């Protein structure tokens with residue numbers, strides 16, 4: 001696949017109501033062909049929208065599968081305007097030479113603040129009391145109403161969000177324990193616990209902050225809920241697949257848990273006009289939120305700018321720093337009189353030798369060359385004399401093992 005399209009002809013498609021800050025950043029940099037859609041698309045509608053796009057931006061609800069990549073042959077890069085990238089088949093993207101960029105911490109604080117507020121609300125029984133008053137009732141009682149001070153918060157997944165919550169919770173006087181599959185520096189007085197079971201047995205509130213992976217599928221099921229203290233609480237603002245909802249319903253029915261706060265669901269509506277169906281809706285002691293942990297004005301504006309900047313940087317100069325599925329190369333600006341060629345290839349022996357042999361045979365002098373590889377993909381960037389640009393592009397595209405090549409204007 002060869003791409004030599006001038007900047008103002010590159011087409012961006014942004015789905016899922018991505019913040020206007022992204023469009024503004026793209027327009028400001030000279031990208032005028034930006035189509036923005038308010039919600040997620042699937043099936044034929046998705047293929048139709050992105051079939052001739054060079055760049056696609058999504059959030060958590062659009063699924064970019066192997067099949068979708070196969071039907072979007074012009075795609076140069078994907079922006080996930082969020083933290084999670086589980087909705088994208090990353091290996092399929094890399095195999096086609098498509099880097100994926102995300103915003104790894106622009107909404108971290110927003111999620112942490114929501115979870116902190118939910119801890120207080122749950123321990124005071126506010127969701128139920130609020131519902132009763134909305135129905136015209138009155139329930140002035142201290143039964144099952146607790147301060148958070150001195151209680152133990154168990155954080156599963158002590159990454160960006162988990163650590164922020166731990167720090168904030170300590171300011172409220174909570175004890176913090178955490179469990180992670182990696183060794184992590186404990187912040188403040190947080191204590192690591194060696195197993196998930198240890199954490200479940202110790203915590204008054206369990207909060208989940210792991211990514212969606214095969215290992216975290218139903219991480220919290222009937223056996224894990226049974227390990228939790230009677231009268232404790234569960235919070236899930238990570239991914240819907242992490243909790244077995246039927247098992248949670250059972251634990252709530254038996255009043256083994258006193259409440260829960262759930263922001264993410266195994267199946268989520270495609271947009272605000274679609275119905276939300278869940279067996280959890282009948283529990284007044286459960287806070288249900290529509291996957292808005294990271295949905296604040298501050299976070300969304302910042303994500304829009306951040307991911308747009310990464311797409312612009314890749315488009316303008318080839319840098320792939322912080323791509324989640326791709327060799328990372330940080331590139332300087334080009335020198336005057338040179339042009340830059342990007343070559344993405346299968347990471348097999350001999351490709352670089354063939355690139356250099358072809359350039360040498362064609363008499364093309366290399367001003368600078370940058371290479372990085374991952375297990376399956378190699379990414380080489382070559383700066384050459386601008387006068388030789390088209391010859392060099394032809395030579396590069398003819399190299400055996402090429403996935404795609406692109407020239408930067």
Ligand SMILES: NC(=O)c1ccc[n+]([C@@H]2O[C@H](COP(=O)([O-])OP(=O)(O)OC[C@H]3O[C@@H](n4cnc5c(N)ncnc54)[C@H](O)[C@@H]3O)[C@@H](O)[C@H]2O)c1
Nearest residue numbers: 083084157158159160161180181209210211237238293294
């Ligand atoms: N509700 C929302 O709106 C919202 C917003 C942002 C992020 N998220 C979700 O939250 C997740 C966490 O975000 P983050 O920025 O803290 O990610 P992160 O990568 O910084 O941290 C995740 C942590 O989980 C750990 N982990 C992975 N598998 C584990 C397992 N089986 N058991 C214990 N620990 C495990 C990792 O080692 C890592 O420390 C994201 O992947 C995303 O899915 C949701």
Ligand SMILES: O=C(O)CC[C@@H](O)C(=O)O
Nearest residue numbers: 059060061082083084294
């Ligand atoms: O904005 C979204 O749709 C996803 C938010 C959150 O789950 C994330 O992964 O950052």
